[in-house]
Amino acid sequence: MFNKILLFLGLFLAFSNCSSKINGNKLDEKSETTSMNNINNNSLRQPETEEQWKERLTPEEYNVLRKKGTEKPFSGKYYDHNSSGIYVCKGCGTELFKSDAKFDAHCGWPSFYEGIDKSKIKETIDRSHGMIRTEVTCATCGGHLGHVFDDGPQDKTGLRYCINSVSLEFVAKENLDTTQIKR
Numbered sequence: 656m657f658n659k660i661l662l663f664l665g666l667f668l669a670f671s672n673c674s675s676k677i678n679g680n681k682l683d684e685k686s687e688t689t690s691m692n693n694i695n696n697n698s699l700r701q702p703e704t705e706e707q708w709k710e711r712l713t714p715e716e717y718n719v720l721r722k723k724g725t726e727k728p729f730s731g732k733y734y735d736h737n738s739s740g741i742y743v744c745k746g747c748g749t750e751l752f753k754s755d756a757k758f759d760a761h762c763g764w765p766s767f768y769e770g771i772d773k774s775k776i777k778e779t780i781d782r783s784h785g786m787i788r789t790e791v792t793c794a795t796c797g798g799h800l801g802h803v804f805d806d807g808p809q810d811k812t813g814l815r816y817c818i819n820s821v822s823l824e825f826v827a828k829e830n831l832d833t834t835q836i837k838r
């Protein structure tokens with residue numbers, strides 16, 4: 656009888672551990688599934704051909720990152736995402752933006768007033784669609800991220816990096832491996 660009680664207690668403990676884990680994941684499913692280890696393992700195998708990029712990315716990611724497309728406003732998963740962590744390049748895992756620099760620009764895309772490291776973001780004049788804009792790409796893999804405008808918060812940098820959600824992958828603060836992050 657005593658053994659049975661112990662067994663029951665053990666099962667109960669195992670189950671309650673398990674359910675608290677599941678609840679934890681439910682809080683922020685997307686961020687919980689991405690760890691810096693996954694990102695770094697992926698970035699070791701950088702695609703070289705467009706065919707390889709197509710295999711790695713979803714059609715929408717490919718269209719934005721490799722073909723300079725734009726996701727529909729208010730459709731991306733990060734425009735209204737406020738968890739603490741960093742945003743890395745979806746194409747190669749390079750750390751691009753901190754959540755601390757994210758602000759609500761009401762434009763329908765995730766907006767940041769600065770990047771983690773200027774050298775990781777390349778700026779190019781973009782004269783497409785009858786406008787003159789500054790395109791921003793990942794300096795590591797060349798993936799199209801979005802554009803930078805000078806109507807950002809004046810009490811910060813005055814810049815607004817308007818970035819497609821599909822070009823980014825969010826890594827929650829608790830999943831950051833501090834040994835791999837150099838800031």
Ligand SMILES: [Zn+2]
Nearest residue numbers: 744747793796
């Ligand atoms: Zn990249």
